[in-house]
Amino acid sequence: MIRSVMMRLGIIIVCLMVNLLGGAIAYANELPDDTQFDNMYYSLSVDDEQGQNFPQNLTDAETGEVNSIEGNAPAVSTDDFTLRLGQYIGSESGMGSEYGNYVASLIQENASLYGVDPILAASLFEQESHFRMDAVSGAGAIGIAQLMPQTAQQMGYNPYILEENIKGGIEYLSYQLRRFQQSGDLQNSFAIAAYNAGPRSIQDYGDVPPYAETRNHVTAVANNYVDIINITGGLYQ
Structure with missing residues (x-):
């Protein structure tokens, strides 16, 4: 009798696991893939065969070299930008x-300090908080960069101070960019996803994790990037 009950329970558990796995696969298939991300950049003349998720305009913190996007967008001066x-x-x-001008100057200053594309940082902060210091998430993240108090404290920043919030956010973004610097054209996508969901999730999946919130977050930041390039009239150099 006990053996029969155990066998039935085993069959039920196996069925549940199969259903859950199938549902997870179907769910992941519905989420935006890298090809869909690529389509956002046709207006910037990016070769989609490169598989780029974001236009690459990052200063390598190690070499000081600038990897600029391939395209026809003109450069604008620092003051105009x-x-x-x-x-x-x-x-x-x-x-x-x-x-806005003060926040822009802080983003530019700290992006230069940490070797981060200022348009990428601004695109992230727009999605995180709409550039507002009074933004507080349900999880307790604070300010423009949506820093968690514990993370900010570990980095030596007060997240309630505008200047430190932005600096801490850009420094943390630079950590993620360096962490995924061997990821080629996926570096920016992985770094933005890690900022949202933590680096462990990208390492576990080997990709932007199949969480709707994170995938939507990366897509929104990518859209912001294109918007800011269009607004500023070109690429920051």
Whole structure:
């Protein structure tokens, strides 16, 4: 009798596992893949055969070399870039141009310090908080960069101070970019996903993890990137 019950329980468990696995595979198949991400960059003349998730315009922290996007977007001067980015930030945050210009200057300054593309950092912060310091997530993440208090403390930053929040966020983003620097054209996507879901999830899946929130987050940041390039009139150099 006991053996019969155990056998039935075993069959039920196996069936449940099969159903769950099948559902997970179906769910993952519904999520955006890298090819769909690539399609966002046709207007920037990016060769989709390169499989790029984001336009590559990163300064390598190790070599100091700049990897610029292939395309026809013109470069703009530092002053013009900061002004246009500041206007965009002021509008998106609802905080006005003075605030936007200051935030833009901080993003540019710290992106240069840590070897990060400032457009990538701005695109991330727009998705995280709409550039607002009063943004607090349900999990307790704080400010423009949505730093968790414990993470900020470990890095030596006060997340409630605007300047430290931005600096901490860009430094943390630079950690993730270096972590995935061997990932080729997927470096930016993996770094943004790691910022959202933690680096372990990317390492476990070998890809942007099949979480709807994270996939949508990466896609939104990619869209922001294109918007900011269009708004600023070109690539920061």
